[in-house]
Amino acid sequence: MSGASQWPELAWGDWAATADTLHMWTQIVGKTRLALTPLQNHWWNVPLYVTARGLGTSAMNYGDDVLDIEFDFVAHELHLRMGSGGSQGMKLKARTVADFYKEYLGCLEVLGVSVKINPMPVEVAHPVRFDIDTEHKSYDPEYVHRFWQVLVHAEKVFRAWGTGFLGKVSPVHFFWGSFDLAVTRFSGRVAPPRPGADMIQREAYSHEVISAGFWPGNGGYGAAAFYCYAAPVPAGLSEATIRPGEAGWDKALGEFVFKYDLVRALAAPEKALMEFLESAYGAAADVAKWDRAALERR
DSSP states (O other), X not given: OOXXXXXXXXXXXXXXXXXXXXXXXXXXXHHHHHHHSOOOGGGTTSOBEEOSSEEEOOOEEETTEEXXXXXXXXXTEEEEEETXXXXXXXXXXXXXXXXXXXXXXXXXXXXXXXXXXXXXXXXXXXXXXXXXXXXXXXXXXXXXXHHHHHHHHHHHHHHHHHTTBOSOBOOOEEETTTTEEEEEEEEEEEOOOOTTOOHHHHHHTSEEEEEEXXXXXXXXXXXXXXXXXXXXXXXXXXXXXXXXXXOEEETTTTEEEEEHHHHHTSSOHHHHHHHHHHHHHHHHHHHTTOOHHHHBOO
């Protein structure tokens, strides 16, 4: 089987409206997780996780009970499940964010879950409150399923890459604010304060990091891509050469990028992606003078 057939086509222009709608839906569920979980370093309590069917919250405590919520991108349903046995479900279909939000809150109410959610989206250029958002209303199940398949493949490689690092490292998790799958390595050193950083950024980048991930093309980029960046950005990183040759430094983003279409076109996409992760991380760690002998498995 060729690489392209295993890694599905995911041209941003073909499903941008669906992705933008799904982005808002994941924010609604993600904000529930934010409300029900105690703060962990770098906001690790808020992301969603790749599941065998889509994206889920994992178990969240609610009083003496537990709740989990899962986007099922195979059956195209949203599942809300209590440890005590109660459950509710919603069909994932073309509908406005306002309609989704109203039904979602109704499901929580039926389950006896009371959660205060800030209805204003985050990390988007022109946010519209969930309860009045009638602009985002698309859902193409084929492309949502493809997106989930890419996340499954990407997570597999990210997890395998993680076996070589002994230092502090994040889980592989899906950040619903930026709508990307990410994994982050830490040098162990405190980072200098970021000029103009808000509360979210101060917590996320309190220590030196090298982060890698996948995003589908939102935020104006317009193409699905894998990325790797260092924060703070060490001087000279943009001049580093990485592998494979199809990947490289993106001046506008200030990070290394390996476009998804180039990955899937190769005979061995997983091998190429692993080479990108190792090479980009190695370049950043060397320029930033990380103690690689102490941080990496030899």
